[in-house]
Amino acid sequence: xxxxxxxxxxxxxxxxxxxxxxxxxxxxxxLEQWSMWTNDKEATPNFAEQCRQLTEARxxxxxxRAGSQTVQQQALRDFDQAVKNxxxxxxxxxxxxxxxxxxxxxxxxxQATRIVRLNRKWAGINVPKxxxxxxxxxxxxxxxxxxxxxxxxxxxxxxxFAVIPTPIPAPGTGEVVGVDRGVTVSAALSTGELLIxxxxxxxxxxxLKHLQRRLSRCRxxxxxxxxxxxxxxxxxxxxxxxxxxxxxxxxxxLARRFDVxxxxxxxxxxxxxxxxxxxxxxxxxxxxxxxxRAKAGLNRGVLANGWGLLVQRLEHKAARRVExxxxxxTSQTCSVCGHCAPDNRENQAVFRCVACGHRANADVNAAVNxxxxxxVSARRETPVRVSPKREPQHATSx
Numbered sequence: 001x002x003x004x005x006x007x008x009x010x011x012x013x014x015x016x017x018x019x020x021x022x023x024x025x026x027x028x029x030x031l032e033q034w035s036m037w038t039n040d041k042e043a044t045p046n047f048a049e050q051c052r053q054l055t056e057a058r059x060x061x062x063x064x065r066a067g068s069q070t071v072q073q074q075a076l077r078d079f080d081q082a083v084k085n086x087x088x089x090x091x092x093x094x095x096x097x098x099x100x101x102x103x104x105x106x107x108x109x110x111q112a113t114r115i116v117r118l119n120r121k122w123a124g125i126n127v128p129k130x131x132x133x134x135x136x137x138x139x140x141x142x143x144x145x146x147x148x149x150x151x152x153x154x155x156x157x158x159x160x161f162a163v164i165p166t167p168i169p170a171p172g173t174g175e176v177v178g179v180d181r182g183v184t185v186s187a188a189l190s191t192g193e194l195l196i197x198x199x200x201x202x203x204x205x206x207x208l209k210h211l212q213r214r215l216s217r218c219r220x221x222x223x224x225x226x227x228x229x230x231x232x233x234x235x236x237x238x239x240x241x242x243x244x245x246x247x248x249x250x251x252x253x254l255a256r257r258f259d260v261x262x263x264x265x266x267x268x269x270x271x272x273x274x275x276x277x278x279x280x281x282x283x284x285x286x287x288x289x290x291x292x293r294a295k296a297g298l299n300r301g302v303l304a305n306g307w308g309l310l311v312q313r314l315e316h317k318a319a320r321r322v323e324x325x326x327x328x329x330t331s332q333t334c335s336v337c338g339h340c341a342p343d344n345r346e347n348q349a350v351f352r353c354v355a356c357g358h359r360a361n362a363d364v365n366a367a368v369n370x371x372x373x374x375x376v377s378a379r380r381e382t383p384v385r386v387s388p389k390r391e392p393q394h395a396t397s398x
Contacts, residue, residue: 104150178371188363265324
């Protein structure tokens with residue numbers, strides 16, 4: 001998907017927000033209709049029936065009729081596709097869309113081709129019911145049949161064209177690389193390279209804490225609270241932009257240098273789930289403190305390093321060249337002799353084999369095992385009895 005930055009005027013921003021509100025209203029209404037279904041009721045209306053219901057609603061409601069019919073129908077089509085993905089098991093259940101968080105709509109058909117180039121850096125697109133809106137030509141505009149207009153929490157508008165990027169051709173050298181993702185080191189390669197995803201600087205983190213304290217003291221629904229939330233959103237958007245830029249550059253570099261890219265097959269969504277409270281054996285009816293707080297810090301580290309986005313972009317750019325490896329015991333297995341034991345991992349950064357004495361960076365050693373795909377076979381050669389509770393610990397410390 002090719003995305004561009006839009007610069008609408010204040011009047012155009014109000015019109016765009018109105019279109020976003022219409023799309024969000026249709027989505028939430030369809031979700032409510034779908035959620036009311038039970039086994040003793042008839043099947044929920046399909047997309048064609050919902051389009052007929054939308055026509056009746058537009059005839060009865062003037063404010064809905066004032067919006068674009070294309071925007072509202074595409075909200076129905078997006079929900080229909082979301083339900084199909086949910087039943088196929090590839091996506092989660094559709095959720096409610098909220099104002100300020102889910103602002104966007106989609107345009108398809110001939111209206112998506114109304115683009116005029118203004119000069120070398122700027123172009124304009126004719127959005128239905130809004131008019132000509134300028135956007136920055138940071139790259140060549142692709143030939144697409146649909147686009148999506150979105151607004152993030154920082155108040156920035158973006159224009160994304162639905163196109164499938166061309167995969168990067170393999171270099172043909174036959175080289176294989178293993179990528180070990182972690183929290184301290186974002187990505188460790190089997191070649192010995194340690195890649196770190198940039199985040200907020202020290203001063204920016206200090207300012208973020210200061211703004212969060214101010215937000216806790218602000219009165220709800222006040223203008224000061226809105227200003228503080230906007231400032232916090234800008235800092236988070238800055239960190240997200242840096243993370244996405246690092247992911248794009250790293251994935252492009254790996255796709256150009258290596259023929260086969262092997263990564264750990266991690267279940268990230270399960271890893272970042274909130275832990276269940278653990279009872280305190282010394283105090284009946286009480287729970288151990290700070291367990292969720294420690295897990296929350298680990299979850300933030302996983303999300304800040306872009307684990308899932310990196311693999312997703314690798315699969316886009318290096319199509320059919322990305323292999324997922326079982327992550328079990330990759331950090332406890334020696335990449336030289338194959339001995340597997342929990343004592344091999346001295347700490348987060350140092351790996352020292354208790355059998356052969358091999359010493360290396362722990363993340364690089366795990367990346368070598370991932371590249372070879374031999375962690376499980378090495379464990380069979382030197383079986384070690386490991387309690388089941390240690391397996392998820394490896395996944396979070398990888």
